[in-house]
Amino acid sequence: MRGALALLVDAFKAILEGPVTRPYPPGPAVEEEARGMPVVDWEKCVGCSLCARSCPAGAIEMVPAGKMRVGKREVPVRKPRIDYMHCIYCGLCAEVCPRGAITMAKKCLLIAGENI
Amino acid sequence: MGAGKIERIEAEPRELPAALSRLRGEGYSHLITITGLDEGDSIGLIYHLARPGGGVAHLHASVAKGGEAPSAIGVFRGAYIYEMEVHDMFGLRFSGNPHMGRRLLLPDCYPEDEPPLLKDTDPGRVREKLFAPGTVCLQGPPVSGLSRYSPESIAVPFGPYHPAFKEPEHFTLIVEGERILDAIPRIGFVHRGVEKAAEQRSYLRDIFLLERICGICSMHHGLTFTLAVEKLLGLEAPERAEYIRTLVAELERIHSHTLWLGLVGYWMGFETMFMWVLTVRETIMDLIELVSGNRVHKSIVTIGGVRRDVEGEKLRRVGEKIRGFEKEFSRLIGDILSLDEFIERTSGIGSYTAEDARALSTVGPVRRAVGDPYDIRKVEPYCAYGDLDFKVVTGDRGDVYSLVQVRAGEVLESIHMVEQIVDHMPPGNPVPKRPFMGVVKPGEAYARTEAPRGELFHYVRSAGKHSPDRVKVRTPTLANIMLAAHALRGQTVSDVPLVITMIDPCFSCMDRVLVADAGSGRRRILTEADFHRMRRRW
């Protein structure tokens, strides 16, 4: 507990310290330490669907993505598509992917579908 | 350790009260919760009892499905809430519990013969029955028997959606003029069936699911679950991981307590204080983002370690920022606690005694404010708490003012813990090579942690599969809500938000499993909101 004098000192300090409100930073604020958002690189993906099975939010759907060569045969392959409205941005898909096909990009999603 | 495998003490159902009172005589005076289990033909009941000085006993009995067990309310007053939960979720009755005639958690229209946590309950069938023509869940009748309070008394409904509440909850206040004679909480408006959902996901996915029980103490849910699973696996996280977990846990406590402090200002009409506290708190939110990558859901704990390391430069920044925060916070709390208006507005508001707190199984700062040093970090040290030097902050009386003092003291202790962690971070790699995706061998374990609001309890049972067989969560707010209702008696209506805020309630945490009705069971209210909620879920 403090006396009235201390309060007075604080009040003077506050006058000298200048405003406590700061202008909002221009542009989207993405901290460098933020986890970011998952972005899939279909070129690297082999369609193992491990990401879809481990996604906590069930935000990954495996969609048909043409055919892939396995040995001599061509087989249909499915690749992940992320629903950013369901995604919780945990980064687990990027962690489990054996091919490093998913990276956590340091950007944020402003409006659905606009800047992905 | 704050976690352990469970060694059951077996009992016959009819011997339960005797066995419980014997254990109580041996010092197990705190009923943590009652876990219900679907054991095929029967329902298993596990009574988790704790000694205030450390040690947990687990009393088990099997009761035939749809059968009856004797109630424990004669031994533990707070048991009735947990019995009602088992009644709702497993369809078991407890003879001697006066609240068996009504629903606690589920809406009245929920089909009687489909207890939701039984393994063979089919959501599709439940949905069909719920939407059969003629099924309507309507608001209950008004309170009867008011005259037994006083001839002048009336019932004032408060909530579920009220400008003075952050979350949906309902209180029926029996008032005489401005004075509150009785308060009956009714919660459950944000029940999400997380325990059932956890049975259908893998252990790894469950961590993220359980974190979403609460947006404030999210890390503690993930941590407590992980500690229990690690016990089942016989796995120990590397020392460095334990330190990082403790670091995030303490940052979480600071942010939770400062948020609460701001809200106290807000509910007492002191909005400048709210703004000020939240500005200071921003440093901690930045630190949490720096360490975990996210401000709210930290998602840093994983089975066998943590998901990100906090190495050299980052650690240095944590140390630097936390020292800056300490300065700002000390000045802030010094100024607040020297304001006469603040002291007068909070002293003696919502007062309660140590006996009330103990009898109602109160946990966390609310219990410590009356001088009872019950803190899981000391009672059953987990993570790095055994190595850290900190003291348990206690107060000398239960009211809003003393809770401000206790929580402010805890923030300062947490700051010191963070400094110690920064200085003594052990070397090594805290991140497991691969996320855990295997099966867990059959068994059962529990874990307890000291979340910002108090003792948090998780029970995990495995049947040797990829997903748990049963997860049971008991959150601190559930244990504390009875005290809030008790403390409301004798207060004025204008103090309601302040008194309810006193326990730092987190209704969505509590609602995940349970609707507590601390009243005498005269009635229940089921609003249209319940109905819509059920419709969405099923």
Ligand code: SF4
């Ligand atoms: S970041 Fe998490 S929630 Fe989002 S797609 Fe990846 S695993 Fe799923």
Ligand code: SF4
């Ligand atoms: S885990 Fe990687 S390789 Fe497998 S489907 Fe997902 S993105 Fe493709």
